[in-house]
Amino acid sequence: MIAKLKGIVDTLGEDWVIVDVSGVGYLVFCSGRILGRLAVGEAAELHVETHVREDHIHLYGFIDTAERDWFRLLTTVQGVGAKVALGILTALSVDELTQAVAAQDKAMITRAQGVGPKLAGRITSELKDKVGGMVLGAGSAAISAGAEASPGGSASADAVSALVNLGYGRSEALGAVAHASGKLGHEADVAALIRAGLAELGPREHG
Numbered sequence: 001m002i003a004k005l006k007g008i009v010d011t012l013g014e015d016w017v018i019v020d021v022s023g024v025g026y027l028v029f030c031s032g033r034i035l036g037r038l039a040v041g042e043a044a045e046l047h048v049e050t051h052v053r054e055d056h057i058h059l060y061g062f063i064d065t066a067e068r069d070w071f072r073l074l075t076t077v078q079g080v081g082a083k084v085a086l087g088i089l090t091a092l093s094v095d096e097l098t099q100a101v102a103a104q105d106k107a108m109i110t111r112a113q114g115v116g117p118k119l120a121g122r123i124t125s126e127l128k129d130k131v132g133g134m135v136l137g138a139g140s141a142a143i144s145a146g147a148e149a150s151p152g153g154s155a156s157a158d159a160v161s162a163l164v165n166l167g168y169g170r171s172e173a174l175g176a177v178a179h180a181s182g183k184l185g186h187e188a189d190v191a192a193l194i195r196a197g198l199a200e201l202g203p204r205e206h207g
Contacts, residue, residue: 004047005028009040009044015035031089031090074089102174106120168201175200177197
């Protein structure tokens, strides 16, 4: 089982790369985000997910373990194969994806090619409870969990709601408050979180 490759980029394709490791070329399927960071002739180090089937062995490459973990998680959802999962990781960074699932933001996930509202809804619904286990986006997941744990609304959840009411998208509001909460600490009140969240987001432009 191949878990990691370190070598030189030999060839780049539309959705794949050939990595030369000591004279052996490995064909690895990657997201567009990763391919955009690679260049022929330069060194590459990829974490690999190996899929073994009766008729083929496919390698899927990732820059870090967080992205690989998201790939594994996405492919547990019915209707999400390896190609669709890579498409989602092309359209969204792992932080954006974590925020979208935590906020149940289906529209954000439909940015990915081949993902319609129905499949996006299935992804957000099935993975929401698993987001807390992801390494990245822990702050946004904590806000989501805190909101559910406090029916009356935690300070973070109230701050997110306030930013949404000001015209910001739920995912970006969630991310901003997560960053603000990390800086100010868990004891910060709603007003402080809103101010810090606005500072993170910048002024909302109209027209």
